[in-house]
Amino acid sequence: MLSKLKLNQLYFKDTQFVNLMTKRIFNVLLIANPYDAFMLEDDGRIDEKIFNEYMSLSLRYPPRFTQVSTAEETWEKLSETMFDLVICMPASDNSDTFDIAREVKEKYPHLPLVVLTPFSHGIRKRMEHEDLSIFEYVFCWLGNTDLLVSIIKLIEDKMNLQHDIEEVGVQMIMLVEDSIRFYSSVLPNLYKFVLQQSQEFATEALNEHQRTLRMRGRPKIVLTRSYEEAMGLYQKYSHNMLGIISDARFPHDGVTDPLAGIKLLTEVRKQDPFIPLILQSAEESNRAYADQLEAQFIDKNSKKMNIDLREAVSNNFGFGDFIFRDPYTMEEVARIHNLKELQNTLFSIPAESFLYHIRHNHISRWLYSRAMFPLAEFVKQMSWDSLQDLNAHRQIIFDAIVKYRKMKNQGVVAIFQRDRFDRYSNFARIGDGSLGGKGRGLAFIDNMVKRHPDFEEFENATVVIPKTVVLCTDIFDEFMDTNRLYQIALSDADDDTILRAFLHAKLPDRLVEDFFAFFEVVKSPIAIRSSSLLEDSHYQPFAGIYSTYMIPYLDDKYEMLRMLSDAIKGVYASVYYKDSKAYMQATSNVIDQEKMAVILQEVVGTQYGDRYYPAISGVARSVNYYPINDELAEEGTVSLALGLGKYIVDGGLTLRVCPYHPNQVLQTSEMEIALRETQTRFYALDLKNMGENFSLDDGFNLLKLHVKDAEADGALNYIASTYDPYDMVIRDGIYPGGRKLITFANILQHDVFPLARILQLVQKYGQGEMRRPVEIEFAVNFNARTKSGVFYLLQIRPMVDMKADLQEDLNAIPDDRLLLKSENSLGHGTMEDIQDVIYVKTDGYSASNNQLIAYDIEKLNRRFLDEDKHYVLVGPGRWGSSDTWLGIPVKWPNISAARVIVEAGLTNYRVDPSQGTHFFQNLTSFGVGYFTINAYMNDGIYNQALLDSMPAVEETKFLRWVRFERPLTVKMDGKKKIGVVMFNE
Known part of the structure; x- marks a missing residue:
């Protein structure tokens, strides 16, 4: 029970990666004599090398280097530019690099300084007598540009550490090491590994922009050089340590202690039995301590020490694939690449293996290293001690992953990937062009619902958009060009000729597999809607000008593919029909500027035999120029109907209601009006129509039915009332005999489903965020048995409001x-x-x-x-x-x-x-x-x-x-x- 409770209270807030790594190093001042600087650059191209290094790790913002060699130049540059870091390269002669550095520190106390030096005999001697306390770090230069990236990243990590940990719980890896030679070679390796790993896990992101942002959530690396420094950091951030890598010998209480590392790790192990530890030492005798501490031991004398370290970090710190192991033999039981796989295999992992990994916090550590903070946090809290029920544990982790993935998918336009699109995916695009007007509107409402938690407040209702994939405008361009269609499209040919030409053309082959993947997930009829560049744009409405086709779901994939591609071509062709061209002229638009994206969307509804339609369709407008009784113009108005929304758009008889006064419906206020003015017909999709006679009329496969057909389908529960001809009254609900009227009375007056409240929210936030009155199309799938339903937002567009101010009476x-x-x-x-x-x-x-x-x-x-x-x-x-x-x-x-x-x-x-x-x-x-x-x-x-x-x-x-x-x-x-x-x- 504890678990169910916790999960319901769980509102996963999305990690704001934008707020991470906000402090950056953009400008670096290099103080070195010309010869050393040239040595450093090898052949004078340090900027380019750093740039390439950054690009290969898909890092943004490579820093710029400015090189100076005298005190005069140093002061001149410092007066012109804001530097974020100064690197000093002392030469072996008695040059004044250190003196310059000291003066810089006095004048700019907050500017970090670093020494970088090739360790020759002369320099070592010189440095023994220098006061190095003004420098953050001293590094040993071995001619490897990777080291420069590490220095910059190390200092950036240090600057952002506290903020990022407190903001979202970013993890850190602590390296305890006082040997300059040693950490100068370990750090570049460690960074390269962590950055590559974070590139890997960024694939969990849904599009390029999110990917680069997610990189900011990678674990930070912190270098400490004494027992006190390491212990202080551990005490402060013990909950955010991914793991610790420690040397055995380093200063403790001011003197070098050969067992300082062992003391440190012993103390840490007491406080946290599961944190991964790595002990590295040049003395083989320390291996015994490592075993006692359950730490990995790494021999510093080994030729392949760097490879050993990489492997130890990869296996213990939660990087790479997650490997479920048998706790007795340590053999691999299952290997998980990403979150979706973890979700799919949770229930098939053998009990003892699952238990072993939960007890050791392995799953949460893996999630942390992949920057899935809200989920990792939750899984970490669900410790074995608190639950002690294996199946409940599997279920709760499964539920949490589902909830997290839904939250991640909502409000984001993902790039469509066949292997990743599944029932938790919401909105994806194929192609790189624009989403068009409707596509943008949909992405906008999806995001809006995600940002406002009051959409979550309903017990028996969820608010979502239907599963959507948009074919962007570049697919349209490619289709038009490769099939050479512009000639006929822009001619005066009649609509039918244009449609036939388009139907004979060919869509890009690579889409076939994508469509199959989409069918697999949606498993319901699909609406193919136009989303043109000009449609629903803020000031130019193109509503109802282009076609929208619907196709049934078929078990025969190839038959369905044929219908889908015909429908897409039909929508493309409708850009060039006579009406569209006339309309373009009326709105002074140029037809060849019009480009078409196409939306593929699951059709909201329920299957009744060979027919398919939703319980409720509607259009809500946030300003009402027809307010009656005590309605206010700004409370908006909604038109409701049974069946597909085309009925409303075609001007059929709908039920007009104000969401703030759901009890006052003009049409049902008097019996005569109710009998005369409520819906009598409705549209449903004909699932038998295979689209052989694909025609200009996009409603060719829709059935216009009588309300009594819906009664026979059993679809009227809670949405109809019954007219009793004997008593001459209308009763809310379904009763035998008597004509059924579509009044939505149980939903509007008796609140069986919170439709009015949802519409108030949708209008309020829609209008509030578009900053102008809006029109919203929606549909509801209502389950009469459980009295619950899903409210689907289909589209939002601005109602352009005339601001003309009329003062006169x-x-x-x-x-x-x-x-x-x-x-x-x-x-x-x-x-x-x-x-x-x-x-x-x-x-x-x-x-x-x-x-x-x-x-x-x-x-x-x-x-x-x-x-x-x-x-x-x-x-x-x-x-x-x-x-x-x-x-x-x-x-x-x-x-x-x-x-x-x-x-x-x-x-x-x-x-x-x-x-x-x-x-x-x-x-x-x-x-x-x-x-x-x-x-x-x-x-x-x-x-x-x-x-x-x-x-x-x-x-x-x-x-x-x-x-x-x-x-x-x-x-x-x-x-x-x-x-x-x-x-x-």
Whole structure:
């Protein structure tokens, strides 16, 4: 029980590697006579050597060396540049290097000084009489540039030691050694080994940037030269020691003690029975002490001493692979390369081997050396004594690894690696180009959820993004170039021809294995969405312009691969369709700047026989220009529906609710409205459709079903209410007989699932971090049996809010100056550049002609686009409805030059305000006004008589287009929902 408790309280905070190793050495001053400096550089290229050395260890920021040989030069350089380190090379003659050094120390007491010298007889004699206390270290130069890297790293480690240990618990290796010759040759070896190891473990990082940062978490190396210094450091940082390497003979109480090292290690061993110790000595007799202390012994006289030391460090300090051994024979039982492997083999390790390694803290030490601090810390606390139950121990380490990996994967765009992508991976990219608009939005919300722990507070809900892999824009470029598609794409060919050409082209072969690896992990249908460079960018909405295909999950990988590649090519082709080109023109973008990334994402939902769909889909907007009752505009609004989200985007009947008032739903407030205005149809993915007839319509494999089909699937628990025709009431929940209404009542009013609270958080943080109103798409998989669910964030994009400040009272404008007035308008701002009005004639109007009216409007709209002019559009019913009986079925590109769009009800044809359907995003970003007027009910003003009396620029069977001499003035107050169009005398 203890374990379960601890794990639930465990909130792994990600290690902030950025805050580590903040103090660096950038400039080094070298004081040496020209000959010695030349000797040091061998052939005069020390910067280049150091640079190469740094690069080979993938270290950043190699330092720069400045060489001086006289006191004058020294002072001149010190006055010009900030130096971080001074290296002195005394020559054998009586040069004044030491005198210069002493003066430098007096003037710059905080500047570290180091002596570097070839140990010839003359220099040794000279140094005996010098006071070396001003120097941090003395090193022996044997002509190896590695030593310079070690000196710099040693001093950097010392500068950052305390901060980094306290910040995240970085580990350290302590070297106790007073022989200059000896530590000058051991340190370069040790550093090279540790740096290479940290390169190895940095592969646990998910992308290049993280990789370089993780290197900062490598263990530090500290050199101590006396018993007191070593003991002091051990007492201070005993919890962060990876291991100790000690000589036997060094100063203790001011005199050289041949057994100082043994005394030190004995004291350490008393305090920590498991810390790895290495004793090195030139005296073979000390080997016996090493055995007593359970320390490795290394013979300093051995020719291969450096190799022995490396091996001892590698085997004992938790570096390299983790090897599970049989405690009796010490034979290898299993070898672990990375965290994922450890997780997969935990339960198959023999009990006695597992116990041996836990008892000796080996697992936590291995995790520490790989800079996985939160996890290492946790595993270290779960000691054998506290738990004493082997299976519980395996389980708890397993759970902790899972939790840690989930935390690491969240909010990070990883590079897709076939062998590493698994069910704990969240977001990966293939290619090096841009992620495109939607891709960036997804990466952003994933990161946002990770940073705010209140998303973790729900007992029965988790908030995540679906598993996502993005094919970056460079794959698109490569596809277009290698298949030579630009010629046809940019031509005037029709959409179908373009699509066929793209379907015949070939995607890069190397993607095949990646796709297979993705199928393995996702095991659900996949949505292939466009993520173009311009789409969802902050100021240009491209919502709904490009295609989104969905494909079912199949056991036949190759069949699935075929469908996936067709879908990707279909999305690529949609960049060059007629509508997209028209839209580009409307937004003054250049089509060849558009590049397409493609998002592959698991489809949220549940399989019911041959159909697949989620319990809830929705779109949340953080600003609501239609606040009703006591809702506030800034509380936002959400549209909810059963089934796939395409239904909402197509302007279907959804449930509109404010997350701060989930009990007040207009549509379910009265029985009549509820029966008339709740969802009756929904979309599901057809799992039988194999995409043989791959077409321009990206919804070719979606089924539009009746709500009663969902009832038969058993998918309506907790999301539907039942209408009882006998008692004429609506009851929340599913009861036999009676029509089922999609009201989400149990979730909204009875809080079976914390949907409203999650939406409040998502809107609050989304808007807060984007610093502007946002629109968020989401879906929920809800399990009625356990009353729990997963809330998936699918997309976030800015709603571009008009900041125009309207001070005047629009109600004060006299009616005789108004052409149009709506008290239920959408939009905010002022326009003064429109002279034209296109309106649908009302005499003999019939909804059966709506499709024909749409064609007429499209033709006129194209002329406005060509002339870069705008107009006011007036017509009955809902604009853009996919149901032609409810309104005129235009798509955004067909009316994209309109700047005010009016829904005008007729006595015999009244449609409730559509509250901005498919083009909500486009309306808000272009600042288009959307008015609802039912003038015959005294709801607003529509002066049609004036328009009828004016000559038409053009007239068709259904439409009239008139032009005013002077521009009209449009004013909209979004907070008060009033909009007017005035004509100027």
